[in-house]
Amino acid sequence: MTTAISVSGLHKSFGRTRALDGLDLTVDTGEVHGFLGPNGAGKSTTIRVLLGLLRADGGTARLLGKDPWNDAVELHRRLAYVPGDVELWPNLTGGEAIDLLARLRGGLDKKRRDELIERFDLDPTKKGRAYSKGNRQKVAIVAALASDAELLLLDEPTAGLDPLMEVVFQDVIFQAKAAGKTVLLSSHILAQVEKLCDRVSIIRLGRTVQSGTLGEMRHLTRTTVEAETERPATGLEGLPGVHDLRTDGPRVRFAVDGNHLDGALRLLTESGVRSLTSHPPTLEELMLRHYGDELAANGHPAPGAETGTATATTGDTPSDGAGR
Amino acid sequence: MTAAAPPRTPAAPVARGTGRGTLAGTGTLIRFGLRRDRVRIPVWLLALLLGTVSTANSLSTLYTSAADRASTAETMGSPAGLATSGPRHYLTDYNFGSMMGHQMLGFTAVLVGLMSVLIISRHTRAEEETGRAELLRSTVVGRHAQLAAALSVALVANVALALLLAAGLSGLGIEGIDAGGSLLYGFAHAAVGMVFAAVAAVTVQITPWARGASGMALAVIGAAYVLRAAGDVGNDWLSWISPIGWVQRTYVYLDDRWWPLLLALAFAAAAAAVAFPLSTRRDVGAGLRPQRLGSRTASGPLTHPLGFALRLHRGMLAGFGAGLLMLGAVYGSILGDADDLLDDIDQIQEALAAMGGASVTESFAAMTMIPVSVVASVYVVMAALRPRAEESAGRAEPLLATGLSRTRWAGSHIVVSLAGGTAMLLAAGLSFGLLGAATTGDGGLVLRLTGAALAYAPALWVTTGVATLLFGWYPSAVTVAWLVPVYGFVVGYLGQMLQFPDWLNNVSPFGHVPQLPAADMNWTPLAILTLVAAALIWAGLAGFRRRDLDLK
Numbered sequence: 001m002t003t004a005i006s007v008s009g010l011h012k013s014f015g016r017t018r019a020l021d022g023l024d025l026t027v028d029t030g031e032v033h034g035f036l037g038p039n040g041a042g043k044s045t046t047i048r049v050l051l052g053l054l055r056a057d058g059g060t061a062r063l064l065g066k067d068p069w070n071d072a073v074e075l076h077r078r079l080a081y082v083p084g085d086v087e088l089w090p091n092l093t094g095g096e097a098i099d100l101l102a103r104l105r106g107g108l109d110k111k112r113r114d115e116l117i118e119r120f121d122l123d124p125t126k127k128g129r130a131y132s133k134g135n136r137q138k139v140a141i142v143a144a145l146a147s148d149a150e151l152l153l154l155d156e157p158t159a160g161l162d163p164l165m166e167v168v169f170q171d172v173i174f175q176a177k178a179a180g181k182t183v184l185l186s187s188h189i190l191a192q193v194e195k196l197c198d199r200v201s202i203i204r205l206g207r208t209v210q211s212g213t214l215g216e217m218r219h220l221t222r223t224t225v226e227a228e229t230e231r232p233a234t235g236l237e238g239l240p241g242v243h244d245l246r247t248d249g250p251r252v253r254f255a256v257d258g259n260h261l262d263g264a265l266r267l268l269t270e271s272g273v274r275s276l277t278s279h280p281p282t283l284e285e286l287m288l289r290h291y292g293d294e295l296a297a298n299g300h301p302a303p304g305a306e307t308g309t310a311t312a313t314t315g316d317t318p319s320d321g322a323g324r
Numbered sequence: 325m326t327a328a329a330p331p332r333t334p335a336a337p338v339a340r341g342t343g344r345g346t347l348a349g350t351g352t353l354i355r356f357g358l359r360r361d362r363v364r365i366p367v368w369l370l371a372l373l374l375g376t377v378s379t380a381n382s383l384s385t386l387y388t389s390a391a392d393r394a395s396t397a398e399t400m401g402s403p404a405g406l407a408t409s410g411p412r413h414y415l416t417d418y419n420f421g422s423m424m425g426h427q428m429l430g431f432t433a434v435l436v437g438l439m440s441v442l443i444i445s446r447h448t449r450a451e452e453e454t455g456r457a458e459l460l461r462s463t464v465v466g467r468h469a470q471l472a473a474a475l476s477v478a479l480v481a482n483v484a485l486a487l488l489l490a491a492g493l494s495g496l497g498i499e500g501i502d503a504g505g506s507l508l509y510g511f512a513h514a515a516v517g518m519v520f521a522a523v524a525a526v527t528v529q530i531t532p533w534a535r536g537a538s539g540m541a542l543a544v545i546g547a548a549y550v551l552r553a554a555g556d557v558g559n560d561w562l563s564w565i566s567p568i569g570w571v572q573r574t575y576v577y578l579d580d581r582w583w584p585l586l587l588a589l590a591f592a593a594a595a596a597a598v599a600f601p602l603s604t605r606r607d608v609g610a611g612l613r614p615q616r617l618g619s620r621t622a623s624g625p626l627t628h629p630l631g632f633a634l635r636l637h638r639g640m641l642a643g644f645g646a647g648l649l650m651l652g653a654v655y656g657s658i659l660g661d662a663d664d665l666l667d668d669i670d671q672i673q674e675a676l677a678a679m680g681g682a683s684v685t686e687s688f689a690a691m692t693m694i695p696v697s698v699v700a701s702v703y704v705v706m707a708a709l710r711p712r713a714e715e716s717a718g719r720a721e722p723l724l725a726t727g728l729s730r731t732r733w734a735g736s737h738i739v740v741s742l743a744g745g746t747a748m749l750l751a752a753g754l755s756f757g758l759l760g761a762a763t764t765g766d767g768g769l770v771l772r773l774t775g776a777a778l779a780y781a782p783a784l785w786v787t788t789g790v791a792t793l794l795f796g797w798y799p800s801a802v803t804v805a806w807l808v809p810v811y812g813f814v815v816g817y818l819g820q821m822l823q824f825p826d827w828l829n830n831v832s833p834f835g836h837v838p839q840l841p842a843a844d845m846n847w848t849p850l851a852i853l854t855l856v857a858a859a860l861i862w863a864g865l866a867g868f869r870r871r872d873l874d875l876k
Contacts, residue, residue: 044875051725053873073729081725085876087718089636090533092618092626099622100632104726125617129532140722153725 004029004151004182005050009059012045012206019045021206022059027184027199032177034197035186036283038291042206043186044084047155050184051081064151077106080144084156084186086136088128094139095124101143113146119168134160145172152176152183158192170196190283200283202290209290218280221289222255225264230272239263250274349465353473357447358480365481368439369488372432372513377492379428382822384420384498393418400426402684403662404691407553407655408817410572411563419500421577424493427821429512429576433568434549436485436513437520440478441541444524447474450534452609461608468600471525475596482517486510505577508585512571515588519567520545522595529602532611536639543647546699550654558661567591629728633736636714637707641744644703648748651699652755652777655692659756660763662688685764689773690842692756694816697780697834700748701809704784707741708791712802718876730869738792738861745784753777776840782853783812783833789860796867799874808833 005027012020020042027033037043048054050063052072061068063075088097098117102108117124120138131139137160144152158169166189173183173196187193193200194214201211210217222243227233228251236252237245241260246253256264268276281289358365387393397418399405406412414426448471451457457470489510494503520541527540548566555563556572563569570584606612625631634641662685711734714720723733757773760766791805798804812834819829829835833856836849 048721048873048875053721053724053875055870055872073727076725077727079725081722083718083721083725085718086722087876089719091639092635093620095620096618096622096626100627101722101726103622103627104629104723104728106727124620127615127618130615143722 002029003027003062004031005033005061005063005184007046007050007059007061010046010049010056010061011058012042012049012054012056019206020049020056020059023203023206024208024211025201026211027182029182030177030180031198032173032183032185032196034193034200035184035203036188036190036193036200036287037186037203041203043203044155045206046203047081047153047184047186050153051076051079078149079151079153080105080147080149081153082137082140082144082155082157084159086140088131088136088139090127090129092128093125094122094128094131094135097128097139098124098143098146101140102147105147105149107147109146109148113142116142116145116172119172120165132160134162134165137161138165141169141172145176150181152181152185154183154185154187156186156188158187158189166192190287194283202287204290210286214283214286217286219258221281221286222257223261223278223280224253224255225261225268225276225278226251226253227268227276228252228274229268230274233268233271235267236264239267346466346468347472348469349463350469350472350476353460353465353469354476354480357473357477360447361443361477361481365439365443365477365484369481369485372435372439372485373488373492376424376428376432376489377496379818379822380420380424380493380496380498380501383423384496386823387420387423393423396423402688403557403658404684404688406556407658407688408691408694409556410552411556411560411569411575413575414578417578419577420498421500421502421505422575424501424509425572425574425576425578429509429572430549430552430568431817432513433516433571434545436482436517437545437548437568438542440482440517440521441524441538441545443478443481444474444521445528445534445538445541447477448525449528449532449537453532453534455609457608467604471599471603475521475525478521479518482514482521485517486514489513500577502577505580508574508580508582509576511585512574512576515585515592516567516571518592519588519595522592522599525599526595526602529599529606530612532609532615539640539643543643546647546651549695550651554654554658557658629732629736630739633710633740636710637737637740637744640703640706641740641747644699644744644748645751648696648699648752649755651696652752652757653759655689655696656756656759656761656773657763659685659688659760659769660765685760685766685769686842689756689760689769689776690839693776693780693839694812694834696749696752696756696777697783697837698809698813698816700745700752700780701784701787701812701834703748704741704745704787705791705805705809707744708738708788709795709802709805710741711737712795712799715799715874720873721875724873731865734792734795734865734868738788738865741788741791742785745788746778746781749777749780749784750774772841779840779845779850780834780837782850782857783837785857786833786853786860789857789864792864793860793867794864796864796869796871799871 003026005025007023007025010020010023011018023042023046025035025046035043035046045054049056049061050068052068052075055069064078066075068075088094092100095117098113099108102113120142122135122138122142126135128136137157141157144154158166161169170192173185176183185193185197197214199211199213200217202209230250232247232250233252236242236254239260240263241257242264243255243257252268254264387396397415400409401412401415409427410425410430414422418426451460451470460470461467487510490503490507493501493506493509523544524537524541527544528534528537530540531537548568551566552563552569552572555561555566555569563573567588570587573584574581602612626635711720720733724730753774753776754770756777757770760773761769787805787808790808791802794802794805812832815824815829815832816834818824833853836853838844838846838849
């Protein structure tokens with residue numbers, strides 16, 4: 001497997017603000033890579049460095065084996081970009097903007113363009129000013145996907161799209177993936193990332209805090225287990241890696257670290273399991289694990305692994321702010 | 325993103341004040357507007373005050389003897405002199421006061437008009453264009469409040485200017501500049517300022533773009549200036565159509581007539597009375613005409629960088645092109661008058677002959693090239709700064725993420741600026757030449773006057789170069805490029821009147837252009853200007869390739 005994007009130790013400052021502080025990112029060819037982080041974490045800055053629109057202060061970045069600053073134009077012919085906040089020319093129609101961007105990129109597949117316009121339900125005859133935010137976003141998405149780029153850099157591409165269009169977007173990205181394209185998708189919509197992405201990188205304050213497949217990440221975090229046993233399951237509180245244990249007669253509920261799951265389940269089966277539900281942490285929980293302290297600082301209890309799932313009970317005591 | 329700081333007066337400020345009708349909230353908006361402009365307006369007022377006072381002061385030191393003033397009066401009585409100053413009646417008693425009224429008033433009237441137009445479009449259309457008006461209008465603000473507040477801010481600025489000028493000029497204690505005349509002199513500025521503020525109040529209703537609205541109002545100022553130039557040289561009634569002509573006909577410091585200011589006030593009131601109903605015939609953020617649908621696909625030329633740049637520039641190219649054609653035509657049509665007028669006055673013939681050996685027609689033609697080249701340079705700066713405007717609006721980002729290189733993208737705009745500026749000169753020179761030939765009966769003028777206009781092209785290219793250099797290296801300071809036309813205007817206009825030293829003239833690229841057809845052609849400075857322009861553009865593009873893009 002070859003590497004489409006490899007970034008290591010990237011630094012970028014704007015005056016005194018440090019936007020990127022040693023960021024690492026590796027995206028393999030043909031994968032859809034989720035790029036997650038809160039506002040201001042440095043996602044857009046990274047993508048703009050990869051586009052050669054900004055020049056990094058330090059570190060290395062390679063894109064399709066080339067240097068994003070020096071080989072910018074050559075690289076741009078092989079990639080397509082959707083910015084998070086699309087600005088259009090007020091006196092150009094959406095159709096004209098699509099053609100302009102796609103042709104300047106090096107080619108336009110007319111059939112594909114018309115098909116995409118139809119699927120996204122876009123009126124290409126309106127002038128730039130007349131489009132809503134979501135429709136401006138559609139113009140950029142159609143322009144990016146109507147040309148035959150091997151790498152897609154998408155910076156929160158669906159901000160402003162309605163849920164129906166979100167489905168169309170996911171479908172189109174699956175197609176792109178099936179066609180062997182590489183996608184770097186920065187996003188806030190976790191369901192989107194969970195559905196589309198093979199691997200994820202979570203960044204914070206300009207630094208990568210975690211990177212890997214969702215499966216790997218889940219392994220590193222806690223799984224919530226709820227069970228009903230014949231005999232009270234004693235001894236759980238003594239096991240390593242078990243947290244937030246709550247016992248209610250025959251029912252127990254606890255969170256357990258990925259690498260201690262086996263021991264905890266063994267103990268449960270010894271007590272005679274009648275019912276068992278367990279669920280892996282959602283991506284949201286993974287994110288919260290890294291940003292829990294920020295929430296706590298804002299007066300919200302930092303959630304552990306038991307929140308945010310369908311089976312969660314309300315009124316849980318705040319956990320210990322997992323992951324700090 | 326961090327949250328914005330909370331407003332300092334959070335307790336529903338718009339609810340009090342001017343009641344709950346269509347003007348609700350006007351009082352608050354006026355204070356808000358004055359606060360937003362707390363630097364801008366004082367800078368304008370100070371610049372206008374200092375410019376006026378120092379001019380009056382220099383006049384009194386330059387023309388100490390009555391004989392000096394009499395000989396200036398003779399020069400200023402020539403068509404070239406009248407076209408760039410004011411009506412002939414001022415010459416009957418050419419003291420320091422009437423010199424100000426004659427030579428300075430028309431010039432500063434244009435600047436006061438500019439200030440007023442910018443105030444109005446900044447507080448009305450620009451607010452709508454950015455979407456801020458929507459936020460404001462959702463509060464307790466009447467539908468007429470924003471326009472009323474903008475006009476009030478303009479009124480405050482203009483009246484303040486009037487009082488400052490009156491105090492400043494009468495404080496100089498120069499002979500012929502008395503307190504009563506100075507008060508009229510000040511309020512003449514305020515009156516003309518309010519006329520153009522009211523004109524802008526109408527133009528901002530017409531188009532949805534602040535730039536277009538300001539452009540239309542500036543075109544009206546230009547037309548008013550040209551009309552009074554034509555009227556003062558030829559048919560007097562033309563000057564009576566021009567608001568600038570009205571205030572010049574107060575014959576300030578000479579006859580001190582106040583009534584022409586009533587004309588200006590009536591006109592301003594009438595224009596405002598049109599603007600308010602117009603503003604309710606359209607939606608917030610929209611122009612008077614609904615936006616039409618356009619093409620589904622892009623034409624071939626549009627997807628080439630140069631074709632695309634031309635498309636973005638075409639409105640401005642057409643507007644300025646039409647303006648310069650008109651400007652040339654008006655000057656051409658009075659060239660014949662100038663010719664006839666001066667045949668009768670032997671003294672002036674001799675004086676002019678003594679100065680440079682050129683004919684009256686030639687020196688008049690050379691003189692008119694100054695406003696022509698200044699207007700063309702305004703276009704050139706606007707065009708050359710277009711890439712910066714695109715960049716700040718976030719529209720460069722998607723383009724530069726395609727196979728379009730930075731050099732080709734910025735270069736295409738620069739090419740439009742270079743070629744467009746040259747086309748502007750060509751338009752003005754041709755129409756000047758054609759009408760000049762028609763009115764004087766000298767067919768050779770067509771080529772000579774077109775050539776005379778085109779001689780300014782290298783100076784325009786240097787202007788493009790200065791803008792490009794700033795764009796490449798100091799993008800946040802690109803407005804400094806406006807100094808080139810402003811400096812060219814001030815030196816070209818006031819330089820002769822105030823007898824500026826040569827070096828001041830030589831700082832401006834326009835100072836090096838041979839003053840055709842009055843002077844002989846000299847290729848050397850033109851070649852040097854072209855080289856300088858090329859070097860500046862090259863350096864600017866090199867800087868742009870190296871820097872970060874300014875991103876939203």
